[in-house]
Amino acid sequence: MEVIPMRDGFILAAALFALGLVGVLVRRNVIFILMSIEVMLNAAGLAFVVAGARWGQPDGQVVFLFILAMAAAEVSVGLALVLELYHQYKSLDTDAISRMKG
Amino acid sequence: MTIVFYVAGAVAVVSTALMITRLHAVHALLYLIVSLLAVSVVFYALGAPFIAALEVIIYAGAIMVLFVFVVMLLNLGEEAARAERALLKPSMWIGPLILAGILSAEFVYLLASGSGGSYGTSIIGPRGVGASLFGPYLIGVELASMLLLGGLVGAYHLGWGKTQKPEVR
Numbered sequence: 001m002e003v004i005p006m007r008d009g010f011i012l013a014a015a016l017f018a019l020g021l022v023g024v025l026v027r028r029n030v031i032f033i034l035m036s037i038e039v040m041l042n043a044a045g046l047a048f049v050v051a052g053a054r055w056g057q058p059d060g061q062v063v064f065l066f067i068l069a070m071a072a073a074e075v076s077v078g079l080a081l082v083l084e085l086y087h088q089y090k091s092l093d094t095d096a097i098s099r100m101k102g
Numbered sequence: 103m104t105i106v107f108y109v110a111g112a113v114a115v116v117s118t119a120l121m122i123t124r125l126h127a128v129h130a131l132l133y134l135i136v137s138l139l140a141v142s143v144v145f146y147a148l149g150a151p152f153i154a155a156l157e158v159i160i161y162a163g164a165i166m167v168l169f170v171f172v173v174m175l176l177n178l179g180e181e182a183a184r185a186e187r188a189l190l191k192p193s194m195w196i197g198p199l200i201l202a203g204i205l206s207a208e209f210v211y212l213l214a215s216g217s218g219g220s221y222g223t224s225i226i227g228p229r230g231v232g233a234s235l236f237g238p239y240l241i242g243v244e245l246a247s248m249l250l251l252g253g254l255v256g257a258y259h260l261g262w263g264k265t266q267k268p269e270v271r
Contacts, residue, residue: 003104019122070249
């Protein structure tokens with residue numbers, strides 16, 4: 001039985017993370033930014049699972065579960081903020097809220 | 103036999119790249135769901151079937167439903183019907199369909215090969231993950247539950263809305 005090399009798993013995780021980072025940097029629509037953050041969190045979890053599979057330990061999968069819970073909490077609050085942003089500014093452009101009054 | 107891992111990884115990268123270049127959020131969501139399904143296949147190939155199932159159920163299921171809900175909620179208006187017609191053009195859904203077709207072909211291949219489909223060093227199922235989760239990582243579970251409660255309260259507070267304020271009490 002062939003084993004998937006750990007290097008290839010990390011290359012895949014790095015590629016996905018880089019794509020998510022590019023999405024965060026180049027898109028101005030806040031929905032796209034949230035989706036790209038999801039991709040980056042998923043890539044980080046993939047790196048943990050790859051490392052856990054390399055040593056045959058469940059710790060990587062446990063950390064992925066924590067990342068999953070964190071992503072769920074982040075998305076629920078983030079999308080509530082998106083709705084609030086749309087109601088106040090009638091726009092999803094992040095440049096609309098570049099100045100905060102606080 | 104590691105071909106499953108590489109094909110699924112290629113599908114994940116291609117669909118993510120297409121996701122960040124779409125103009126409309128609904129098309130991007132289609133590609134994002136395909137990307138998450140591809141990463142799920144990667145998890146399965148790495149010997150983590152429990153995480154693969156959770157990836158489909160929670161990421162591609164629950165979290166993506168939230169995204170679809172918000173995108174559709176923000177889409178209301180008189181031009182929504184025209185936009186819907188444009189969304190359903192075959193050129194828009196043929197790409198995600200092809201990528202998802204590759205993934206389902208891999209699924210059929212895994213079922214047909216009958217090898218359990220795991221090529222990692224060892225398969226760690228729900229039993230091992232659960233024993234570790236509620237053993238040395240118990241404090242992490244408690245912290246995650248606090249975080250989820252905080253997310254719930256925060257989303258509820260933000261979603262309350264100013265129009266409903268007078269109806270309180």
